[in-house]
Amino acid sequence: MYSSFKFKHFHFFIIFIFILHVFAATPILSFNNFLESAKSPEVFDWMISIRRKIHENPELGYQEFETSELIRSELDKLGISYKHPVAVTGVIGFIGNGMSPFVALRADMDALAMQEMVEWEHKSKVPGKMHACGHDAHVTMLLGAAKILKEHEKEIQGTVVLVFQPAEEGGGGAKKIVDAGALENVTAIFGLHIAPELPIGEVASKSGPILAGSGRFEAKINGKGGHAAIPQKSIDPILAASNVIISLQHLVSREADPLDSQVVTIAMFQGGSAFNVIPDYVTIGGTFRAFSKQSFNQLRQRIEEVIVGQAAVQRCNATVNFFDESKPSYPPTVNNGDLHEHFVNVAVDMLGINKVDSVTQPSMGAEDFSFYQEVIPGYFFMLGMQNASNNRFDSLHSPYLTINEDGLPYGVPLHASLASSYLLKLHGPK
CATH class of the missing domain: 3.30.70.360 (Alpha-Beta Plaits)
Structure with a gap:
């Protein structure tokens, strides 16, 4: 009986050592810490500064030269390599081991030809131009994700591709990114859009058609x-x-x-x-x-x-x-079913099940993110940015749009987690 007891304990000890070895050899990304990092004063204040700089200096499609320069400057500071120019002003960054698999995260850079009517310290300095669709927030959150991912670069099982894209507002910048071959090796792509009507810390999306x-x-x-x-x-x-x-x-x-x-x-x-x-x-x-x-x-x-x-x-x-050359038609934005399941798992784990609307109603609005989805699986979701006042003028493409900057720290970890966990999933059991 004693020999049997001794053997069993020795057997369990060997298994325990094996498990420790596996975990030691396998990098573990701390997904739950991504949100905490994004909310830290250091990262949050840095993002606020970037977002306001972009907001003060809006640029229309294919004219985002200063925005592109700002992005490249921040990537340089973070030690992130990139390609530029792509599709005139676009920037394509790379984080990870530089090898496959590749997964992409996208942010659009352009503003609208609209006079800002909100009086505040960081109002647009360019008459007749305004970030009235939240692209300043999109760029900021992707830079925030880049900062966090760079800190975990050795743990990334593949390569995260950062797509800073020009001319979403009617110019079809995504199509030019695709035509430039920037996504040739990419397995999947994720994108988000701010939603002024959705509470902070909540997300909404669905499988299948989400935008027309x-x-x-x-x-x-x-x-x-x-x-x-x-x-x-x-x-x-x-x-x-x-x-x-x-x-x-x-x-x-x-x-x-x-x-x-x-x-x-x-x-x-x-x-x-x-x-x-x-x-x-x-x-x-x-x-x-x-x-x-x-x-x-x-x-x-x-x-x-x-x-x-x-x-x-x-x-x-x-x-x-039909303006096929100057203003190309946008295909429907159709979310991949497998990526939808991945998104729900990540979002629920991070935000809680009651903060994730996974069957939201589709909208007749349009997005050139659909050009990516025509060539690779893609997933697009909405991120809550509702102001406490819930002002009826806080809507996209309104000269009265204001961004609730408290929502920025939520887009960052969602970007980072969706990409890094997707790469880990690709390396998992088949």
Whole structure:
């Protein structure tokens, strides 16, 4: 009996030593400490300073030269290598062992052509330009994640790629990043967007379509101008444009599946400059959106057919421009199912199950993050930035938008944990 007891204890001792050896040989990333690090005064104050510098100096798409320089300066200080320029002003950073697997984190850099109406110490210094979509916060949080990941670089099982991207606001900067080959070896990509309506410390997303595909169009409808008192001698493009607009609304109400959400909106109508003169032409413009690529392409085709056809009925001719080169259409933003499961696990572990909305309602808004998802699995989520006042003007693309900077420390560890734990997962049991 004594021999048996001795043998069993020796056996357990060997197993214990083996476990210690495995854990000693396997780097363990302290994911739960990422949030604590991001909230530390040193990191938080550093991020506030960066965010406010960017906010004071907003730059439009493909003009983010100062923003790009600031990013590169901070990466230099952190000892992080990078490529520049990519897609004009973009910066691609690298943290880890420089080998596969590669996982990417993305932040957009551009501002909007909008006059800031919020009076505060760090208001935009550039007239007519403002960070009204939170991209200043996005860049700041990715730099914060870079700082924390760099401190754990030896533990990263692969390479984290930092994508600081230009021109999300209509310029399709993500497409240029893809076309430049910056993501050729990347296995997956994660991105976030601030949500002013969502409480601090909460996140929201879903598997599948989360944002719509978005396109814009402009149509010129040509008629024959003349005096308004003798319309029979003219070909009225205003009447033709009016019929076009009414017919375009039928594309959704009569042709689209009611369970397949789509939108066609005419938001611009320009024609004529006098009360008694029928103009030679009218220009109309708008946007169209859908959650599936098939529906989106069908909608685009029918928009052109209806505009040209209805103009012809009124004896006019029409041309349609979809701005494929200057303002490319954005595909639907569709979250990968496996990455959704990974996101939920990480977010719940960090924030708590009651802080994670994993079945949020999709939005008809659009994001060029979708260009990444067309070539590699990608995942996009919303991060709470709600102000205590819950002001109704605290909305994206509003000149009154204010960012609750207390939300910054939550985006940082989510970025860092999503990437580093994903790499560990790829190295795990198959």
